[in-house]
Amino acid sequence: MTNSIAEIEDADCMLVVGSNTTEAHPVLALRMKKALRRGAALIVVDPRRTWLAERATIHLQLRPGTDIPLMNAFAYVILQEGLADFAYVENLTENFEAFAAAAQEWSPERAAELCGVDAEQIRRAARLYAQTEKAGIYYTLGVTEHVCGVDNVRSLSNLALLTGHLGRSSVGVNPLRGQNNVQGCNDVGNNPVFLPGYQLVEDEATRAKFGQAWDCTVPAAPGLRLDQMMDGMHDGRIKAFYVMGEDPVVSEPHAKQIESGFEKVEFVVCQDIFLNETSRRYADVVLPSTCFAEKDGTFTNSERRVQRVRKALDPPGQARSDLRILFEVAQALGVDWGEPDAEKVWNEFADLSPKFFGIRYPRLEERGLQWPCPDSSHPGTPFLHEGAPLRGKGLFYPVDHVPAWEEPCADYPFLLTTGRTLYHYNAATQTARSDGHLDKQARCFVEISPDDAREMALDSGSTLRVESRRGAIEVEVKVTDAVHPGVLWMPMHFAEARANVLTGDGKDPEIGTPEYKVTAVRLVR
Amino acid sequence: MDIRCLEGLRGCGGAGFAAAFKWEAVRREAGGDKVVICNADEGEPGTFKDGWLLRHHVQTILRGMQKAAQHCGATRGFVYLRPEYQAHGGILLEAIAALVEEGLLSAGSGQVYAAQSFPGRPAVLASSGLSDCALASLDWHVQHGAQELVGQATAQGGVELAPPSHGYALPPRESGPIPPAPSSGHPFRLDLCWGGGAYICGEETALLESMEGRRPQPRHKPPFPTQSGLWGLPTLINNVETFWWAERLLTGDCKTPAGSHRLYSVSGAVQRPGVYEAPVGLSARALVEDFAGGLREGAEVSCWIPGGAATGILPGSLLDTPLSPDGLSAVGTAPGTAAVVIYSQPTDPRTIAAQIMRFFAQESCSQCTPCRLGCRAAAAWLEGSEAFPQVEVEAQWLEAMELGSICGLGFTAPLVLRQWRRWFCSAEVPA
Amino acid sequence: MATLVLLGGGACMKSKITFTLDGQTIEVPAGSTLLEACRQAGSEVPTLCHDDRLHPYGGCRMCLVEMEGAPRLVPACKTQVQADMQVRSQSEKLERVRTTIAQMLLSEHTPGNGVQEDQLQSYAKKNKVEAPLRFASSAAWEDRNRFLGFDPQACILCDRCVRYCDEVMQCSALEHVGQGSQARIQPTNGQSFLDTSCELCGGCISTCPTGALYEKQAVDADGKVKARVEQTEKTRTVCTFCGVGCVLDVHTHQRQVVKISAEAGVGSNDGHLCNKGRFAWQFIHHPDRLQQPLLRNADGHLQAASWEQAYARIREGFTRIQNQYGSDSIGFLASSRCTNEDVYTLQKLARAVIGTNNVHSCAAT
Incomplete structure (x- = not known):
């Protein structure tokens, strides 16, 4: 994180991307809740309607794997409407032209079609982020666990550079780490x-x-x-x-x-x-x-x-x-x-x-x-990039849409995405050994939209077989309008229904992070 | 608007605060969004003059509110109506419609909302067949008002609960302009809000909390509602009768000077219980004899209440005390809501005092310790419960209630016990 | 930490105001409450319903003080300091009122099971206050969840749990229902915590001043308390359930974990924890824990062995692989949940002892 956790509660606009913060980072989310109650604006970019999304000023419920077009469309709006911090861009960044050219490719209308969100909502969100002085970006694995994970992150840092939203208290780009160390x-x-x-x-x-x-x-x-x-x-x-x-x-x-x-x-x-x-x-x-x-x-x-x-x-x-x-x-x-x-x-x-x-x-x-804390009298560094980016000039990366490693098709028509829940942790070796946690959530489940459930005549509680090209698991159905039709979501914690039996070989070419967030599957009753 | 004619008018809801001062305080607050609320949550045991006014003079009250709004610059108004006054709801809505028609209120007036009650308490008790007077009597409150008894009564098929009065929770503060009312030119939208149904809802800040959808627990003051009331806006809250007097004073219909007369609710062992306009300073005896037709045949006064339950009980020997602030202050109490209740022999004054204290104990909002537990202990002491012996800490407990409670319920409740000790069992006063 | 952030953030220093407290002129930051001012001045004002992390409530009335011009006593927690106020926080009258209020609370309160601290009992003991009478006790509360224990008889209706759940968690899984003698705290709608919006974070326990809410895991199946709070040994360490790094205290007694808590004002978590951090510690004493080295035998089964045998096998295995395929044929994986020191040592083992840079972990965010 470029900022400190305690700074979050003072943010006036929070752009939360691919992070179900209240479940995956419950205690950090308390700072967001505090900011919300104070009246801070909240933009949530997530394929699921999470707790935060329900309370968001704007929820962009995008198709998994389309973050870059969406962020480029943000940049498009910011540039088109003159909302960029041009002094910051001029003095403290480089490679702006190449980035701007890439962003110009993604009008909100074009992005809207691919992302499955409303173009006007993209415009509103972009303005809100750009025009709020104390605006911070928070993201998690929903951004990184894609074939284009690194570029996804770059698309976010581009936005921060473009608006000069970096290097101040509550203002920066903040990956929320999934594991304690x-x-x-x-x-x-x-x-x-x-x-x-x-x-x-x-x-x-x-x-x-x-x-x-x-x-x-x-x-x-x-x-x-x-x-x-x-x-x-x-x-x-x-x-x-x-x-x-x-x-x-x-x-x-x-x-x-x-x-x-x-x-x-x-x-x-x-x-x-x-x-x-x-x-x-x-x-x-x-x-x-x-x-x-x-x-x-x-x-x-x-x-x-x-x-x-x-x-x-x-x-x-x-x-x-x-x-x-x-x-x-x-x-x-x-x-x-x-x-x-x-x-x-x-x-x-x-x-x-x-x-x-x-x-x-x-x-x-x-x-x-x-850290950084270079000597014994240094007080430590609550937020990074103060005054100027650490490397001297912030580097813009022109980024473009990268299709998922595996897109849904006629044989495997559903897009499965995975994540964490509040009551379990990773492979649940510790939480599954806690009866009190199992009381709240004992079994794996897959979330499916009411439309899809109706079409397949599925009810909450029934059991379903989820198949990908690589394997199959049996899992309980949970019908919810938290996901759009065509999208499924399931937690990754449960040994008896291992989501990774299904996931594929897609990974980010630069750092090798697997694409846990997009898998094409089909459902068999 | 010249409101000098209101000088001397004191609020008629119990606390007796100078009305004109409140009007001016709200007027002086900056900003265009202000609120006027008519407190029609008439819950003080023994009091029913507001119900009577609403039945018979509703337009006068609403016109008074409109004048207050125009004077203070308020654009939103609410009548916060005691939910047991089911029949009055229709009367009010008709009157509002008539004033919209007349062009005095903005179009769109007459919405119906419902305030929050205490979770676990029925929002409204059936009042079918009961007169305002019967509804207001102390017995009725003690038997039906307290929630723990309500459940039992319904279980036994005794009291039928009416549906929570047809209204939605008041939405958060809406923005958007209120259209000016054609004849006054002043935008003022007046709506009805059914009260939360608990005694404490009559306390003006508890009333605000319940309107905003929370437990009706009184707020800490300051800030006062005139500075920060509903939704944090400057808010004028006056009693029904206060608006009635104000309208009549401002239009010149009232021939007596402001504050020189009040509406007395007279009930109990009298020939003709009812609402009487009488000069302030008349004695209870004069009120009973000259207005209420005298005592009931053969009745001998055992004790009486000068101004609603919160003013405690006095002995028959004090019936000649003038019912003025000074007169009542001399015997340790106050005019309150001007509700005079006469009890006759053989009713034991201690029973009445105990009933009042039990009522307070049950109606305490339970927010602050001294009121929640002090009333409970005082009620048990008055009831003479054997399982609950009289203790020497009484003096300190009453002191803590008076000094340490959040609102008037807690800090006036000890009066009942003090009055009983002072006038009925002086020998028993502990050191 | 708040201070650090403030300074680091370059926020301007708040303006100061002065007022008179117990005859002394005191300077405090504008916006301070009287309670904060009293603490700053070293005047001990008791309070039960106040938690710095919640909006002031002013319900318990333990913190009443005298303020010139006020018709009655005012709650220090709920009153903001204004310039030139004249305030007394200690006096005979205040002593008497505070004692009385403690008496009142003690009259409805039965001490809890001791898993949690009981600030009312501590105050009573210190100031020699006793209950002069006894109100009827509230009914007991049974709940089938395994984490949150609730003893309504120890409750003093300070509303801290309700306010915590509402203000901090924004879950509203607890409610204050009824009035007067019927008033009580209960899980919303009187349902089990398992059936409501409760997230089992246990924040209500952390804020409860009397131990009416307590960790159920600190009580045996037969209802016996494993260790009272004063018997436990507290070790301050860091949670391992996500990257937030909540600072927590592990309470142990006779080499067993009794409970986990967190202290308000400490760490980025400010005393908050989630259901995993506070309650998911059963694994520590789980019978499945590995207790001795295992070696795979010729039949392909894992078999218990001594550490010497295990190290010998490792030496033999790695030496053979190194000789046969080279150092770069060995990979080292570390969990992102191990300590910095463990992981540093593992990569040093790889690089300095084996001689490969094949070190990585699942560390993508």
Whole structure:
């Protein structure tokens, strides 16, 4: 997030794209609710009529996968009506002409047809966003989990640059992180092209710095991304896996393809708190580790705030802390890192990472610190791009519509999109073990519009078979006008009805994020 | 408009605030969106003069409201009507239609809305067959007004509940111009809002809360409704009778000086219960004898209420007290709603005091502690409940009610207990 | 954190006003309530119905103060400081009224089960106030949900839960019904929390001052409290159920989690949590938890083993793969739910020990 969570409640206009915030980020949504009650305008771009959408000033209920035309149409209106912040564009951005030319291709009328929304509503929304001084963009996986996820994000950042809506309190572009430490994972270098602290592997000096600190030679070749590793199981590039706290068989798309890949892998180590599908079926070694309440360390939240995680309990049985396990594995492989200690590990990371250098455990006690925080007297950074974009000039990207990897057709006429619910989390390994949560939501369901339900003579509560080209699941029907005809929605949490049996191989070519949000399916009664 | 003739007119809803002062306060507020509300939620036990006025002089009242609106610059008006006054609704709507016809009210007037009540309480009690007078009597309230008894009564088939009076919740503040009324040239749309049905709805800020669709809990003051009332707009709220006097004073129809006369609701052990216009300062005895035909045959006064239940009870020996602010203040009470109720022997004054206090305890909105629990304790003390012994904390509890309640219900309720102690059992007053 | 944001946001400093409190001239930011001013000045004014995160209510009347010119006492929580006000927050009269109001509340209140703090009892104990009489108790409330316990007898009708649900969550899953002695708080329409718009966030518990609302998971199936709030050990840490990073307190007793709470004013969550953060901790003690290393045997079954055996197997496995296919044939995956230190160490293991940049996680947003 470019802004802080607390700033949201002071926004006067919130553009919420592809985020069912009240269910996926309930506590952050409280700030939005507060802003709403204060009278802030709300524009929701979502194929579903969510809680926020119901209360929105404008709800653009677009067809999944048509975000770029919609955002380009926003830009079209803003340019046509002279609502852009031309001083900002002039002084603090580059590549405007190319972007403007791309935006000119998408009149609200043209976008409206493709997106399935009203052109006048697009105009109103664009004006509202552009003309409100304190306007912020908030988005989640509805934007990123597409073949054009990166371009979707660019289309949003284009809007922020065009209107100068960046670099102020409550004003910016804010991805809401789905998992508690997505931000931190990237920060500390769990990435094939970045060493810790966003330092490029390809940079020789950087490699030398880390090589010296770690007493090794850091390999120069960039590694494989998650999706490439998944493919690598098939083409022989990957022969072994070390999996810490993940269940790729359940959480990765096109589950059958993943399963057959794991069949070919020769050696798999899984480190987790529960046996999961991947470890149960494919692990050679399973290492019992600790949950958040059993360890020390830090998480970095969506607003870049590093916060202390503290141990409240001992792990059960012989389970060991993840850190200790990793240190012992290193030792087994012949490298002695000494005693595992979370603070020491953090210090090693911070010493090597300039943006994090000023963040140290004693400073995190009260309220954590938001990076960048380059030195010990720096107070942290509540919002980014103050005064000017971090890179000096904000870069416009001309973007254009990219069709989904798989569009509905005569055989598979429905467009299935997936998401989270309030009562469960990811693969539900934790929430499905909570009876109280199951009381509220025990089973998977698929949302279908009343029109489609009538046509197929379906009632809420009946069971239905959802088939894609890759697999099929049985699931309960929920008839609701929250989705448009032709669109289906289902949660991704339930083991007995795994949405990823259906999802396909579409992914963003630049970063490999799978297209969980668009799958062509058919329904069989 | 010259409103100097209103000098001396005090509000007739119980609190007795200077009417002209309120009119001026609202007029001075900036902005064009203001509201005039006629408080016709006549719920003070013993009081029925507003019901009588609405039956017999409805146009005068509405004309008074129109003048107030014109004076203050208000464009929206509401009559907030006690839901038990079912029959009056039709009378009001007819009168509104007539005034629209006449060109005094804006076109579109005469909408019907319904205010919020307390969840769990029936919005309206059937009043079929009951006269305004019977409806207003304390017994009736205690037996039917309190919600816990309503449920039992319906279960036994006793009281039939009327449907919640045909109106929709008042929508949030509408913008959009109100057309000027042809003859006055002033835009003023006057509508009817059925009240929430609870005693506390007569408190002007609880009334506003109920109109805005919330639990009718009184607001903290300041700000006063004249500054921030309905939807936060400057709002003039006057009693039915106040508007009636104002209209008659402003048109010169009233020959007596402002505030020199009032409408008295006289009931109880008298020959002719009813509404009487009488000079302020007359004694209750004169009122009963000269207006209400004297005491009922053979009746001997056990106690009496000078101005509605909230003014407490007085002994027969004080029947000669003038019913003026000063006269009543000398015996520790006030003119209230000018509702005089006479109780005859062998009715025990303690029973009456207990009934009044139980009524308050049941009607407390339950927002603030001193009123919610203080009334409850005081009622039990007056009832002499054995399971609930008299305690020495009484003095502190009454003090906390008087100093610490949010609204008039809480801070005047102790008066009933104090009056009873003072006039009927002085020997029992705890140290 | 609010301060940080304010300064960082470059918001101009609020103007100040002065007034007299207990004979002292006090300067406070414009718009402060008397309660805030009293706190700033170090004058202890009790309150039960106030929560800084909610609009002032002024219902409990514990915070009454004397204000020059006011006909009666005024609630400090609900009264804004005006310039030149003359206010007394401590006096014999106030002491008496506060004691009386506490007496009133104690007369209808039965202490709850102790899972939550009871501020009324604490006040009574500290100031030696006792109930002089006893009102009839309200009826008990049974609810089949497993998270939210409600004991109406401990309720003092401060409306905090109702207001929280309405103002903060905007769920309206609780309501204040009836009047007078019949007034009570109940889940909307008197239905189970499972059957209403309730989202089981437990915010009502967090704001309840008397423990009338409490965590049901802190009570055994037979109704026995696992640990009273003062018996638990509190560890402040961070939630793992999304990227918001709510700061929370894990309460443990005898090596078991008793409940999870969050403190108002702390973290970006300001004491708010969602149903997962507050209640989804059963997994921690779930019998399915892995408690020892497992190795796949020749038959293809996972079998319990010692850590030494597990590490030996890993050494053997990785060495063989490295020798046969090279370091880049090994992939490392980390969950985005692990700590920074864990993940840093994993990528260091990959890069420095194995020698590959094949490290990634499901970290697309």
